[in-house]
Amino acid sequence: MAAKVSQATVSRTFDDPEAVLPATRELIRKVAARLGYRSHAGARAMRLGRSNQVAMIESSDPQRHWLPIRLLVGMQKALSPAGYHLVHANFLDDQLGDARILPNLLHHLNADGLLVNYTSEVPPAIDLALTKLGRPQIWLNVDRPADCVRPDDRQAGRLLTSHLLAMGHRRIAYIDSVRNSGVVHFSRNDRQAGYQQTMAEAGLKDCVFTPGGRPYHELAGLDVFHAFLVRERPTACIGYASGDVGMVMVAALRSGLRLPQQLSLATFSEEPSFMGLCITTALVPAEEVGRVAVTMLLASIAQPRRKRPAQALPFTIYAGNSCMPPG
Secondary structure (H helix, E strand, C coil), X not given: CCCCCCHHHHHHHHHCHHHCCHHHHHHHHXXXXXXXXXXXXXXXHHXXXXXXXXXXXXXXXXXXXXXXXXXXXXXXXXXXXXXXXEEEEEECHHHHCCCCCHHHHHHHHCCCEEEEECCCCCCHHHHHHHHHHCCCEEEECCCCCECEXXXXXXXXXXXXXXXXXXXXXXXXXXXXXXXXXXXXXXXXXXXXXXXXXXXXXXXXXXXXXXXXXXXXXCCHHHHXXXXXXXXXXXXXXXECCHHHHHHHHHHHHHCCCCCCCCCEEEEEECCCEEECEEEEEEECCHHHHHHHHHHHHHHHHHCCCCCCECEEECCEEECCCCCCCCC
């Protein structure tokens, strides 16, 4: 080469620069820039036994994966300093669950480890196929004993309930209007359980409303919400999702209730919800989930035979103007 050094020294300059003398390293880089030389990623991966890429694989079913933008931001914040890149792949469930097909699919991704974005009702065939693969992997937003990162939804239910109790509310209702329809994520049980546990500790009766099967957009569902508000007379409602709060808000306004003077509202979301009022929101720690998941995966790549305990990350509260002490 024009720098009059060995090929091994050139390789070390790009693969392990600290092992090369600074003057030699600078000379090689200047000659490489003049000649337009670039390290070949594929050859480098073969030589080092790693690609410096991780793959996030997910179900093609949108109800079975979770992809807020802040999740990706958190991943990138952990990947970039480590010199890693993210490859994103969406697979049909039949492909993920076929132990004969899956290794070939993942071989083309050329990834050192996997972030598994399959969050609800994981078919046993997919779980088994990924286990047999033997590649370092961390699961996202699932409730597993090891090698997973998730938001702490039970803590979030406690957080919102405690916030309302501190304001003086005693008749607090919990709303989950689509609990009994479609794919069920563990967060539905955990948020409700956190609410019920906190109410019980306060010596109060819980009030859970799960009409089930009525999409948010059905106006007919408003009659059900209206009847619930008239019957139970809560002073505050916690909605599993922003759609639940929206339905309660419309039904309350139709009933002549003043918000938040006569009915406080709170929910869970990755971002604060705005519906005329700034809704008090338990914020899902999506960015932190992404950052911690990548950190755990890189550790698993370095020590692939060691399982890592599951991480449940706490929510924080955004105190909007949708809650106030009961009048």
